Amino acid sequence: MIEKFKSYIKLGSSILQNCLLLVIGNLGLIGILSGQAFINVEGNWNYAISPIVEAGNDFSYEYTSNPAQVYLSATTSKGKGNGNFRWSFSIHKEDIFWDAALQLFVKRTGNGNGGGFIQGGTAFQEISNNDNFFFSGKKSRADIPLQFQIQGVSVLIPSGNYATSVVYTLREE
Amino acid sequence: MSLLFLLLFMFGSQRIYGQLLSDKHLVNFSIPEISILDFEPNNLPIQFEFKPSVEAGGALQITSPEQTKWLNYTCGLNRESSPRNIYMQVANGELPEGVTLELTVGNAVGGRGMLGTPVGSVLLTEHAQLIITGIGGSYTGNGVNFGYPINYKVAISDYSKLIESSASNIQIMVTITD
Numbered sequence: 001m002i003e004k005f006k007s008y009i010k011l012g013s014s015i016l017q018n019c020l021l022l023v024i025g026n027l028g029l030i031g032i033l034s035g036q037a038f039i040n041v042e043g044n045w046n047y048a049i050s051p052i053v054e055a056g057n058d059f060s061y062e063y064t065s066n067p068a069q070v071y072l073s074a075t076t077s078k079g080k081g082n083g084n085f086r087w088s089f090s091i092h093k094e095d096i097f098w099d100a101a102l103q104l105f106v107k108r109t110g111n112g113n114g115g116g117f118i119q120g121g122t123a124f125q126e127i128s129n130n131d132n133f134f135f136s137g138k139k140s141r142a143d144i145p146l147q148f149q150i151q152g153v154s155v156l157i158p159s160g161n162y163a164t165s166v167v168y169t170l171r172e173e
Numbered sequence: 174m175s176l177l178f179l180l181l182f183m184f185g186s187q188r189i190y191g192q193l194l195s196d197k198h199l200v201n202f203s204i205p206e207i208s209i210l211d212f213e214p215n216n217l218p219i220q221f222e223f224k225p226s227v228e229a230g231g232a233l234q235i236t237s238p239e240q241t242k243w244l245n246y247t248c249g250l251n252r253e254s255s256p257r258n259i260y261m262q263v264a265n266g267e268l269p270e271g272v273t274l275e276l277t278v279g280n281a282v283g284g285r286g287m288l289g290t291p292v293g294s295v296l297l298t299e300h301a302q303l304i305i306t307g308i309g310g311s312y313t314g315n316g317v318n319f320g321y322p323i324n325y326k327v328a329i330s331d332y333s334k335l336i337e338s339s340a341s342n343i344q345i346m347v348t349i350t351d
Contacts, residue, residue: 041196048203055211056245056315058285059204070198094197104200150202155249156286156310159206167197 035076035085039170043070045148052155059153067109068145074170075114075140082115086173088136093127096163101156104164105149108135112144124149127166134168208257208349210246213317218342221327235327244278244305245320246349247312248286255351256287257308260301264346267299271334272327274343278304279322286311291321301348308349 045065052059076085093104108121116139125132219242224234248257261276268274278291287309295302305321313320329335 037192037194039194039196041198044198044200046199046201046203049205051205051207052209052247054315055209055247056213056284056313056319057247058312059249063202093200096199102202148200150200153204154285154310155204155207155247155312157204158252158310159204159249160251162202162204164200165197166200167195170194170196172192 037085037087037170037172038073038075038077039168040073040075040142041070041168042073042143045069047150049153058155061153062149062151063153065148067147069148070146070166071112071143072146072168073112073142073144074137075142076172082139085116085140086136086138088171088173089121089134090131090169090171091127091134092131092167092169093129094165094167095129096165097160098162098164099157101152101154102162103151104166105151106134106166107147107149108144109147110145112141114141115139116141118144131167131169136173204249206251206254207247207249210244210259210347210349212323212347213243213245213315213319219325221325233329235329237325237327240325242323243317243320244323244347245313245315246308248308248310248349250310256289256306257349257351258303259289259305259308260348260350261295261297261304262301262346262348263297263299264344266341266343268343269338269341270336271329271331273330275326275328276302276304277324277326279324281313281321283319284311284313288313297345 047063047065049059049063072089074087074089076082091106104127105124106121106127107124108118111118114137116137118137118141119135120133121135125134219237219240221235221237224236226232226234244259246259250257263274274297275294276297277294280291281288287307288311289305289308291305292303295304304323
């Protein structure tokens with residue numbers, strides 16, 4: 001009876017050991033083979049319209065940021081291999097204080113730094129409050145330059161400060 | 174055991190492949206409050222001339238060239254601002270005794286927004302006279318045939334007070350305020 005009990009304990013210990021090895025091994029392999037993806041955003045856009053100098057005119061309808069106003073990066077830790085790191089960005093905004101007449105647009109003005117490929121996002125697209133596809137790529141890609149544009153500006157919109165958060169979501173595919 | 178290992182590995186890998194990561198930044202956009210106005214086509218004087226009647230007993234003849242000035246403005250207000258009003262007054266110089274200067278504001282032409290309401294005709298004095306009320310966020314358009322047409326009319330109100338003089342120059346000032 002005691003021998004049987006000992007064999008049960010031995011068997012349980014063996015299973016526990018194997019499970020522990022599995023977890024450790026699994027995590028290690030995941031780390032090695034998959035790698036960890038990273039997203040990084042640098043910059044923001046602050047813009048103040050200059051006053052009108054000719055009475056009777058409206059503000060310009062649209063205002064555009066510098067071509068490289070914000071930099072976006074999609075990178076992965078070494079491991080699985082950059083080559084299998086396929087990703088896409090989606091984009092939306094979360095309004096802090098905004099007017100419905102103002103439309104915010106974004107486009108990618110460069111490829112950034114990295115190998116693989118990058119595609120899409122090179123024409124202005126509106127950033128809405130719903131998440132929409134922006135562009136995609138393969139392998140790590142850093143410092144992708146983005147340009148912004150606001151349309152619908154007018155003195156008919158109450159003066160003041162308008163603010164919104166632009167949110168990028170990186171999907172590893 | 175190997176099978177279990179494989180299954181766990183596959184499960185783990187898929188979980189990492191589908192990961193979503195987010196980051197964000199701010200966009201701040203500032204629209205200034207603005208009130209600006211001017212006259213079109215220009216600020217040049219309007220000249221009125223009194224000529225004697227060619228017929229004995231007739232009234233003095235008052236002549237003036239094309240005299241319509243177009244008042245253009247742009248008005249941008251914040252959410253808490255009350256509507257703006259436009260006033261006009263004689264700012265410099267004096268009207269000759271026995272003479273009145275009447276100003277008539279027509280309806281707005283062109284533009285967009287809350288353009289306000291003209292009061293019609295007023296007699297200009299050295300005191301500010303309200304000529305357009307209730308202006309919100311709006312713009313008239315730039316140039317002649319945009320905004321409010323303003324016409325001036327000089328009349329003799331009291332012949333007994335008329336005194337011969339070479340010329341009287343008066344300056345009209347327009348103000349937009351809340």
